[in-house]
Amino acid sequence: MNRMTAPSTLTLTRPDDWHLHLRDGAALAAVLPHTARQFARAVVMPNLRPPVSTVALALAYRARILAARPTEGPGADFEPLMTLYLTDNTPPDEIRLAREAGIVGLKLYPAGATTHSDAGVTDLRKTWRTLDAMQREGLPLLVHGEVTDPAVDLFDREAVFIDRELIPLRRDFPSLKIVFEHITTREGAQYVLGAEGPIGATVTPQHLLYNRNAIFSGGLQPHFYCLPVLKAEVHRQALVEAATSGSPKFFLGTDSAPHAAHLKEHAGGHAGCYTAFSALELYAEVFEAAGALEHLEGFASFHGADFYSLPRNSGTVTLRREAWTLPESLPFGEAALKPLRGGETLRWQLLDGSRTMAVGLPSDSPLTAA
Ligand code: NCD
Ligand code: ZN
Ligand code: ZN
Numbered sequence: 359m360n361r362m363t364a365p366s367t368l369t370l371t372r373p374d375d376w377h378l379h380l381r382d383g384a385a386l387a388a389v390l391p392h393t394a395r396q397f398a399r400a401v402v403m404p405n406l407r408p409p410v411s412t413v414a415l416a417l418a419y420r421a422r423i424l425a426a427r428p429t430e431g432p433g434a435d436f437e438p439l440m441t442l443y444l445t446d447n448t449p450p451d452e453i454r455l456a457r458e459a460g461i462v463g464l465k466l467y468p469a470g471a472t473t474h475s476d477a478g479v480t481d482l483r484k485t486w487r488t489l490d491a492m493q494r495e496g497l498p499l500l501v502h503g504e505v506t507d508p509a510v511d512l513f514d515r516e517a518v519f520i521d522r523e524l525i526p527l528r529r530d531f532p533s534l535k536i537v538f539e540h541i542t543t544r545e546g547a548q549y550v551l552g553a554e555g556p557i558g559a560t561v562t563p564q565h566l567l568y569n570r571n572a573i574f575s576g577g578l579q580p581h582f583y584c585l586p587v588l589k590a591e592v593h594r595q596a597l598v599e600a601a602t603s604g605s606p607k608f609f610l611g612t613d614s615a616p617h618a619a620h621l622k623e624h625a626g627g628h629a630g631c632y633t634a635f636s637a638l639e640l641y642a643e644v645f646e647a648a649g650a651l652e653h654l655e656g657f658a659s660f661h662g663a664d665f666y667s668l669p670r671n672s673g674t675v676t677l678r679r680e681a682w683t684l685p686e687s688l689p690f691g692e693a694a695l696k697p698l699r700g701g702e703t704l705r706w707q708l709l710d711g712s713r714t715m716a717v718g719l720p721s722d723s724p725l726t727a728a
Pocket of ligand 3: 377379403613615
């Protein structure tokens with residue numbers, strides 16, 4: 359897009375986040391307002407300890423999320439969309455109950471693939487009767503698409519997952535709705551684009567903005583470490599092309615995954631990037647750089663709702679092209695939370711209630727406390 363004629367504000371139908379980690383307790387209370395200001399709804403991932411593996415647990419978690427919502431302002435009507443954690447033992451009968459309770463999908467974590475995935479699926483064949491019930495009930499399977507085989511190079515785990523798991527799965531369950539979550543590779547984007555039938559993919563801001571060099575430049579950078587790990591530049595470019603193309607198969611899913619800063623900044627540091635505080639601004643930067651701002655609304659506000667057969671939102675949010683500095687650190691219960699790009703300047707700013715208060719924080723503000 360030509361800078362001279364580029365619009366300086368951008369108004370979108372209220373967007374949704376189709377992949378989000380909200381945690382629980384004090385962490386939930388700390389992060390929920392950030393998402394609630396940006397998004398009307400979010401698909402809440404079930405990887406708590408213990409995992410949210412039953413309808414009863416999901417409804418109790420939903421009640422805790424609703425209790426942590428802002429009581430007034432733009433986030434007060436935020437709606438969490440709940441998921442169940444698929445295990446080797448999820449009973450097929452739970453699926454009808456899930457659909458009746460408004461659960462929007464089941465999350466497949468291959469055992470050992472990522473944060474709190476030890477209760478995950480050890481062999482997809484163990485879940486066949488449950489997958490069959492999901493296909494019948496029209497409940498989507500949300501997939502963390504990486505093999506866990508230690509013989510497979512870390513950077514190849516998504517591509518190998520497509521061949522070893524996803525293609526056979528879709529052959530066996532051709533009408534099962536599948537969301538390939540947080541795709542990170544050209545292979546992932548091309549597979550989804552070319553596939554027949556009900557498959558879509560979420561794309562995170564970090565995988566659109568950065569390649570794997572970010573993890574290693576100027577010393578080890580733990581805040582760029584997430585799973586699936588950032589990939590090489592060719593993959594980033596393929597993701598940008600897919601996400602900004604206007605194809606309805608690709609939609610916004612931040613995978614915002616808060617971890618206390620001290621647990622990321624040590625040996626064995628946790629995987630996850632925290633992007634919820636400025637997600638729309640980050641995506642806007644990507645779409646602007648690709649000359650595709652006109653496709654941001656589809657990606658952020660329409661494609662996900664359409665895929666899940668949920669109504670599109672009413673109301674709007676507005677972004678203004680005006681530089682501001684993202685706080686370096688945010689409160690996170692007793693700890694600190696470092697947002698991706700913390701302390702750096704963002705090009706776009708969400709004009710939305712108290713959210714804009716983060717600009718130009720005085721140094722004694724609680725938001726800047728480490
Ligand atoms: C997520 C988390 O911390 O819950 N981490 C991450 O790096 N994305 C788990 C996940 O989505 O795989
Ligand atoms: Zn994941
Ligand atoms: Zn995730």
